[in-house]
Amino acid sequence: MEENNQAAAPTMQAAPExxxxxxxxxxxxxxEDAVICTLCGRQVEEINQNNAAQPQIVIHNDNINTNTNTNTVNAGGRGREKNKWVALLLCLFLGFVGGHKFYEGKIGMGILYLFTAGLFGIGVLIDFITLLFKPNPYYV
Structure with missing residues (x-):
């Protein structure tokens, strides 16, 4: 019986390690060819990048653009000069129709003030207080 078991059992050959x-x-x-340890997960060797060719990167920086602001009237880029007292009087007497906003060149806000009665009076009050604390002249 023992002989049959030995004969029936396949012999395991050791695979070449x-x-x-x-x-x-x-x-x-x-x-031996592992770059990352299969047990601890840390890098064991440097990744060989000699096989991969490095791409040739060519940068042509021919930017000759000179940025000049042509929107400002005054030198120094401060904007248009406005008189504080003129704007304050316009806000006081014509604030509900946006007079001070039209004076500053803010046409869109002037139209909004015109149709909403100066943002229901709250906008005129806020603008009046803001104009009081602006320097003379101020720039828009």
Missing amino acids: AKMKFCRHCGGKIP
Whole structure:
């Protein structure tokens, strides 16, 4: 009976063992061509990038654009000069129809003030207080 079991049992041949190396971080055996340790997950060797050709990057920076602001009237880029007292009087007497906004050149806000009676009076009050604390002349 013993002879039958031995004859029936296949003999296991040892597979040729792959070349192994030791991880320098955990000391475990890993395959020789491994870049990352299969046990601890840390990088064991530098990734060989000699096979991959580096792309040639060419940068042509021929920007000759000179940025000049042509919107400002006065030198220094401050905008249009407005008199504080004129704007304050316009806000006081014509604020509900947007007179001070039209004076400042803010046509859209002037039309909004015109149709909403100066943002229902709240906008005129806020603008009046704001204009009081502006320097003379101020720039829009």
